[in-house]
Amino acid sequence: MTYLAYRPDRLANLAGRMRRASDELHALRCDxxxxxxxxxxxxxxxxELDQHWLPLVDRVLRADPLRAPTxxxxxLAAIENSLARMAAVELGWAVANDPTxxxxxxxxxxxxxxxxRRLAELDIDDVLDDPxxxxxxxxEATAIAHDPALAAQFLTEFDxxxxxxxxxxxxxxxxxxxxxxxxxxxxxxxxxxxxRVANAVPTPRLAWLHDMPPYAAALFAQHLDLxxxxxxxxxxxxxxxxxxxLDDLRGPNTADLLLAALLRDxxxxxxxxxxxxxxxTTLLDSLADPSLAEQALRLGTDPAxxxxxxxxxxxxxxxxxxxxxPSREPGTLLADLVxxxxxxxxxxxxxxxxxxxxxxxxxxxxxxxxxxxxxxxxRELVVASAQAQLAARESxxxxxxxxxxxxxxxxxxxxxxxxxxxxxxxxxFVCNVASTAASFARGVVVGVVLTxxxxxxxxxWGPRPEDAEFTAIWGNDAALTQAAAxxxxxVYSVWVTGQLLPEDYPPPPDIDLGAEMPSETWMGQLxxxxxxxxxxxDGELAxxxxxxxxxxxxxxxxxxxxxxV
Amino acid sequence: xxxxxxxxxxxxxxxxxxxxxxxxxRRLNNLELHHLHRHAGVDTWMGPxxxxxxxxxxxxxxxxxxxxxxxxxxxxxxxxxxxxxxxxPAVDGVR
Numbered sequence: 001m002t003y004l005a006y007r008p009d010r011l012a013n014l015a016g017r018m019r020r021a022s023d024e025l026h027a028l029r030c031d032x033x034x035x036x037x038x039x040x041x042x043x044x045x046x047x048e049l050d051q052h053w054l055p056l057v058d059r060v061l062r063a064d065p066l067r068a069p070t071x072x073x074x075x076l077a078a079i080e081n082s083l084a085r086m087a088a089v090e091l092g093w094a095v096a097n098d099p100t101x102x103x104x105x106x107x108x109x110x111x112x113x114x115x116x117r118r119l120a121e122l123d124i125d126d127v128l129d130d131p132x133x134x135x136x137x138x139x140e141a142t143a144i145a146h147d148p149a150l151a152a153q154f155l156t157e158f159d160x161x162x163x164x165x166x167x168x169x170x171x172x173x174x175x176x177x178x179x180x181x182x183x184x185x186x187x188x189x190x191x192x193x194x195x196r197v198a199n200a201v202p203t204p205r206l207a208w209l210h211d212m213p214p215y216a217a218a219l220f221a222q223h224l225d226l227x228x229x230x231x232x233x234x235x236x237x238x239x240x241x242x243x244x245x246l247d248d249l250r251g252p253n254t255a256d257l258l259l260a261a262l263l264r265d266x267x268x269x270x271x272x273x274x275x276x277x278x279x280x281t282t283l284l285d286s287l288a289d290p291s292l293a294e295q296a297l298r299l300g301t302d303p304a305x306x307x308x309x310x311x312x313x314x315x316x317x318x319x320x321x322x323x324x325x326p327s328r329e330p331g332t333l334l335a336d337l338v339x340x341x342x343x344x345x346x347x348x349x350x351x352x353x354x355x356x357x358x359x360x361x362x363x364x365x366x367x368x369x370x371x372x373x374x375x376x377x378x379r380e381l382v383v384a385s386a387q388a389q390l391a392a393r394e395s396x397x398x399x400x401x402x403x404x405x406x407x408x409x410x411x412x413x414x415x416x417x418x419x420x421x422x423x424x425x426x427x428x429f430v431c432n433v434a435s436t437a438a439s440f441a442r443g444v445v446v447g448v449v450l451t452x453x454x455x456x457x458x459x460x461w462g463p464r465p466e467d468a469e470f471t472a473i474w475g476n477d478a479a480l481t482q483a484a485a486x487x488x489x490x491v492y493s494v495w496v497t498g499q500l501l502p503e504d505y506p507p508p509p510d511i512d513l514g515a516e517m518p519s520e521t522w523m524g525q526l527x528x529x530x531x532x533x534x535x536x537x538d539g540e541l542a543x544x545x546x547x548x549x550x551x552x553x554x555x556x557x558x559x560x561x562x563x564x565v
Numbered sequence: 566x567x568x569x570x571x572x573x574x575x576x577x578x579x580x581x582x583x584x585x586x587x588x589x590x591r592r593l594n595n596l597e598l599h600h601l602h603r604h605a606g607v608d609t610w611m612g613p614x615x616x617x618x619x620x621x622x623x624x625x626x627x628x629x630x631x632x633x634x635x636x637x638x639x640x641x642x643x644x645x646x647x648x649x650x651x652x653x654p655a656v657d658g659v660r
Contacts, residue, residue, distance in 0.1 A: 006610035014604045021597035030589045032582050034639045038589070038632040045598065045625050053618055060610075087611060098612045110611040 004060055004098045005087030005110075015057045022049045063096045079127055080136045082118035083111040107143040112150040115140060116157035124167040134186050141193035144200070151200035161220075162211030164194070169216030169246060176251035188219075195223035206234060214238050215246040218254040222261035232271035235262065239282045247286075255286035259296050266305040273300040274310055277317040284328075294333055303340045303385055311341050312352035319362040335371035338363055339378040340385035346404035348397060360407075367411055376412060379429035387436050401437045408433045434486060478511070481519040484553035485511045488526065491545045500541065501534075508545075519553055576647035583643035590636035593629055602626060 025046035030039060076085040076095075087093040127133045144150040172187045174180035198204055198220075206224070209217040217238045224231060235258045247253040252260070262269040273296065276283040284293050297318070301311050315337060322328050343349055345363040347356040354362070367375050375382070386404065390396055412426045488508040495501045509525035511518050526549070530542040602622035607615065 004610055004612035004614060006612075006615075007608075010604070010609035014601070014609055017597055017601055017604055021601055024596050025598065028589065028592060030585060032585050032589075034582065034643075035586060035589055035636060038593075038636060041628060041632060042593075045628075048621070048625075053621070056614060056618075060614075083611060098614050106613055108611065108613065108616055110607050 003081075003084055003095055005084055005091075005093045005095045006060065007091075007093050008061065011057060011061055015054065015061060018049055018054050018057065022046050022054065025049070060096050079115075079118060079122060079133050080140070083108075083114035086114040086117060107140060107147075107150055109150055109153045111140075112144045112153040113157055115144075116154045119158060119164065120160040124164060128167065128171060128182070128187070131183065131186060134183075134190055138186070138189045138193045141190070141197050145193060145196035146200070148200050148202065151197050154197055155201060159208070161198075161208035165191075165212035165216035165220060169213065169219050172219065173215060173246040173249050173251065177249035179249070191219050192223045195220040196225070199224050199226070209234065209238065213244040213246065214241045214254045215244055215257070217241075218257040222257055228265065228267035228271045231265070231268045232262075232275055235268070235272055236275040236282075239276070239286060240279065243286065251288070253286070253288045255282075256288050256292060259283075259287060259292035262296055263292070263299060266299050266302070269296055269300040270306045270310050270314075273297065274313045277314050277321070280318065280321045297333065297337060301337050301340070303388070308341075308344065308351045308389070312344065312354075315341060315344075316352060316354040316359065316362060319366055323362065323365045332370050332374035334366035335374040336378065338366045339375060339381045342382050342408065343386045343389055343400070343404050346400050346407055348400040348403040363407075363411065372411070376425050376429055379425065379432060382408070382429070383432045383436050386433075390436070405430075405433055405437045434483065478513055478518045480553045481511050481522050484519075484549050485509075485522060487548050487552060488545060491548050495541065523553065523555070572650045572653045576650040579643040579647040579650070583640040583647070586636045586640040586643070590633040590640070593633040593636070596629065598622070598629060599626055 025042050028039070028042055076088055084095045088095050127137060144154050168187050168191055171180060171182045172184055172191075175182045175184050175187075198206070198208065204224075204226070209221060212220065218235075221231075221234050221238060224234065226234065239255055239258060243254060247255075262272055273283075283296070284290075287293055297314075300306060301314055303311070306314070318337070319334060322330055322334060338345065342363070344351045345359045347360065349359075352359065390401070409430050412429055485508065492501070492508050496503055496505065506529075508529055509522055511522050515521040527537070530537045530545065533539060533541045535541055602619055605615065605619045605622055609615075
C-alpha cells in the first residue's frame with residue numbers, strides 16, 4: 001500500500017500532541033552524570049519527533065487529499081485500493097499518498113481487512129479478466145498468508161469462498177478443456193495464495209471447502225498445509241462428494257488433482273488410503289488418469305512410509321475388494337503391493353486382524369495369473385523387506401519365520417512356472433528366503449522347514465538350467481544340502497558369537513553345486529571339519545551340530561532320497 | 566557546635582543527587598510521550614506510516630518507563646550510600 005487513509009481532525013490532534021511531547025522532552029534538564037544516558041535517550045526521542053514524524057504528519061495534513069470515489073488520480077474501484085475505498089467511501093476519511101512508503105508490497109492489518117470486504121462485493125469476472133488485478137490479488141494474498149495476524153484479519157471478514165472458488169475453478173477447467181482461454185498458472189497462483197491465507201491461522205477452519213463444488217474444493221485443498229491425517233480426511237471427504245460438471249470436462253478432474261497432490265505427500269497418501277479402502281470406488285473409479293490410483297497405492301503402502309498397522313488397514317481390505325469383484329483386473333499391481341508385506345501373510349503372524357486362512361486366500365488371490373511371475377521378479381524386495389522387519393523386532397517367533405518360509409515355498413510352487421529362467425529365479429528366491437530366515441531363527445527349526453519348502457520346489461522344477469543335464473535327483477540333493485549347509489553356518493555363527501570358537505576359526509564347508517552329488521561332497525568335507533573342531537568328531541561341539549544337520553541331511557536320508565527318486 | 570564532618574558533606578551531596586534523579590523520574594512518568602501511541606492508532610489513520618509511528622511510539626514509551634525505573638533505582642542507591650556515610654565515626658573523634 002502506498003497511501004494513507006486518515007481522519008483529518010484526529011490526525012491534527014495527534015500532531016498537536018506530538019508537538020507538546022517534543023516541547024516537554026526539550027524542556028527536561030538534569031546535570032547529574034547518573035542521568036546522562038537517560039538524557040541522551042530523551043534527546044533522541046525529541047529529535048525523532050521533530051525531524052521525522054512531525055514533518056510527515058504535517059505534510060499529510062497539508063496535502064490535498066485524494067477525493068473518493070471520483071478522483072481521477074486514484075481509481076478507488078480497483079481491487080488494489082480496497083483500503084482506500086473503504087476509508088474514503090465507507091468511513092468518509094481522507095486519503096493521501098504515503099510519503100514514506102518505501103515498500104509498496106507491505107500489507108497492513110487494515111488493508112487485509114479491507115481487501116476481504118472488497119472481495120465479497122467485487123464482480124469476480126472483472127478481477128479474473130484483468131491480469132494485473134489477478135496478479136495483485138495473488139501477491140497481496142501471499143503477503144497476508146505469511147503473517148498469521150494479517151490472515152486472521154482477512155478471515156474475520158471474508159466469507160465468499162464458494163463464489164470465488166467456483167469462478168476460478170470454472171475458468172481453469174474450461175481452459176484445460178480448450179473451451180476457454182485463460183492463464184491457468186495465474187489462476188492456480190491465486191488459488192494457492194488464497195488457500196494459504198485460510199491455512200495461515202493456528203487452527204484453520206475449513207468449512208468453506210463445502211461451499212465450493214468438488215473440483216474447486218480440490219483446487220484449494222491441494223495447497224493446504226495440514227497434518228497428514230487431517231489432510232487425508234479433507235481429501236477423502238471431497239472425493240466422496242458427487243462429481244460436478246467440471247469433472248466431466250477433458251483434463252484432470254477432482255480425483256486427479258487430489259491424487260496428484262497425495263503423490264507429493266507420502267504420509268498423507270498412506271493416511272488417505274486407510275480411509276479410501278472403506279469405499280475404494282472413490283479412489284479407483286473417479287480418475288481421468290487411472291494410473292494415479294496405482295501410483296498412490298504403491299506409494300501409500302510402501303514400507304518407507306506405511307507402518308505395519310497402516311498396511312494392515314489398507315491391504316487386506318483392498319484385496320478383499322478386488323477378490324469380490326471379478327470384473328476388476330488389477331494386473332500385477334496386487335503382487336507388487338503384497339511383496340513388501342509377506343511376513344504378515346505368514347500363518348503364525350498376528351500383526352493384522354485378518355485370520356490366517358483369510359490372509360492365505362488373499363495373498364494367493366494377489367498372486368494369481370501374472371502376479372506370481374511378478375512376485376518372483378520382486379524376490380529381492382520380498383526378502384529385503386522381511387529382513388528389515390525382522391531386524392527391527394525385539395522378538396522373532398520361530399514358528400512365524402518358519403511359516404513365512406513355508407508360505408513363500410508354497411506360493412512359488414503353487415503354479416507351474418514353465419520357463420527355465422523363471423525356475424532359476426524361483427530357486428534363488430526360496431534360497432534367499434531360507435537364508436534370511438536362518439539368520440533370525442534357530443537352525444533346526446528353519447532346517448526342517450527348508451527341507452519341506454525346498455524339496456517341494458525341486459519336486460516340481462529343480463534348478464535345471466540345461467534340462468538334459470540336470471536331473472530331479474540332483475535338484476533334491478542340492479536343495480537338501482543347501483538347507484543343511486545353511487543350518488551348519490547358523491550353528492557355527494552362534495558358536496563364534498558365544499566365543500565357543502575364535503572369530504578367525506574357519507567356517508563349515510561351502511556347498512559345491514558343480515559336484516555330481518553335492519550332498520556327498522559336502523558331507524565328506526563337513527566330517528573333516530568336525531574332526532578338526534575342539535573336542536574332535538566326538539566332542540560337544542561336533543555332537544551339537546550333528547543334531548541339527550542330521551535332522552535335514554544324514555547318511556541315511558542321503559541314501560533314502562536318492563533311492564526314492 | 567561541632568564542626569561538620571566531611572562524611573556529612575558527602576552524604577548530603579548524595580541525597581541531593583537522589584532528589585534530582587527522583588524529580589526527573591517523576592517528570593518522565595508524566596510526559597505526553599507516554600500517551601501518544603493511543604492517538605496514533607487506526608482510529609486516526611491507516612497505512613504504512615501509521616504502523617511505523619505506532620510501533621515507534623510504543624517502543625519509546627517502554628524505554629521511558631525503563632529509564633524512570635533506572636533513575637529511581639539509582640536514587641535509592643545514593644540514599645543508601647548517604648546513610649552509610651552518615652553512620653561512619655567522625656574524624657578525630659569530633660563526633
